[in-house]
Amino acid sequence: MARLVILGAGVAGHTAALHARRRLGKAHEVIVVAPNAQWNWIPSNIWVGVGKMPAEKVLFPLAPVYRRQGIEFHQALATEIHPEGGDGHDHSYVVVRSTAKGAEGREEAIEYDFLINATGPKLNFAATKGLGPDGYTLSVCTAPHAAATAGELKKAIARLKAGEHLRFVVGTGHGTCTCEGAAFEYTFNLDHVLREAGVRDRAEVVYLTNEAQLGDFGVGGLTFTQQGFQTTSKLWTESLYRERGIQAILGAHCTQIEPGVVHYEQIDGSLHELPFDFAMLLPPFRGADLKAYDKAGADISDQLFNPAGFLKVDANYAAGAYENWSADDWPKTYQSPLYDNVFAAGIAFAPPHQISQPRTSPNGTLIAPAPPRTGMPSGMIAKAVVLTIVDRIRGGGAAAHEAPMTRMGAACVASAGMSFFKGSAAAMTMHPVVPDWRKYPATGRDLKGTSGEIGLAGHWMKHTLHVLFLYKAKAHPLWWLIPE
């Protein structure tokens, strides 16, 4: 009998748990540890955040799904990994602290044969003073954050209706944020609801981003063909900003938020203040607060994790300057180089470096979009890791399964307004996610797999993905037919 322990029940952890349970016989155990009782389809938080969808529609309780599937669920926060055992354990184990009602704070050790760290991002609002719901800005990163943001938006719309003029600032709250696609989506959904409410003329909408160019999205932008021409996501995105009358501030690192004012620095080193009435700014991400110890109890966290707390895997972390970066730097198997039964999936793995070119201001401030690890790559990595573990449990000496982001594509559908007949979305595909300039010297990506299109069809696609992924996550019949 083998025991697989999965830390995290987001896109990566939940995908891993369902696939592992389906492929492993009942003799083997699949255990999930996650602090939240509910699963959240995060991409639709955007619609919750503009008041177009109630939070209940993006959440469902995990326990009944896991009970039905035969997956053991611990509602808890993992705090320590002991890959060599120790302290009375012959086996590797993790320490978890319960977050379940009535058992809060209770600690427990869970032994494992295989471990997947799928703890995703820690929302690091603390990186910028005053950022986030505990400070002076709003967020859509969790369903409760998004619901609170919708409440504030409703109040702002009432003020606009009363004749006030307001400034809305949407974007990234730090120079090293990722997920610019989500900020982009919120900007255009906001524009859409303000137009619907008939108050757009009294609202100034500003997109404040760490991207050096619009359309960078943390992947260095895209080149694709459209009507017989090669075009770029930069031009394409700029066109959308022009059409909707949205202003942009590029290459910005927020230094501090005060009530109603964002302080930021730009790549040229200039310092600015931007007063606002409503601000939704995403935080930068860190890894979860996990510690690792060897058999003797010595802290080995800095060996297992990178300084930002993401788990180091089979990547090349010594590539150095941007000029030296190569597709080969990116991990393939997501196995820890130190412990061959420890893996990472989704945002929890440490990327070797950014995808987009990093920049430093003359004041030495790093303004560099972190590499996005969106839903599709997170799910695909999780599945590849599970297939490797299943092979090993079955005793096969097969090579590890691979899911490098340099061979993997991604579909990103960025909503630009939710309505069945008047909605819109920018639907993008890219292949691969991380450009491979050796294989595709002209644009870094396969032009046949890279595309961009704006229209109502994109909105239908986004809605279809919402329905399909919730169906899959609930493990309804034939869920496995829906690809990651």
Added chain:
Amino acid sequence: MSDLDPQAAKQIQAAPLPTPGTLKHRRNVAYQFVRFAALNLKMIRVIGASH
């Protein structure tokens, strides 16, 4: 456009502005239904190439 970031404002102003015809196409249900099918095929292609 404002002077919040003059360089960005200049770039946005220089970007192509969709014509009313293009905007209509983007909302035309029949045309978009065809695009929806095409989008599905594109996604299947990317998914197929990734697995």
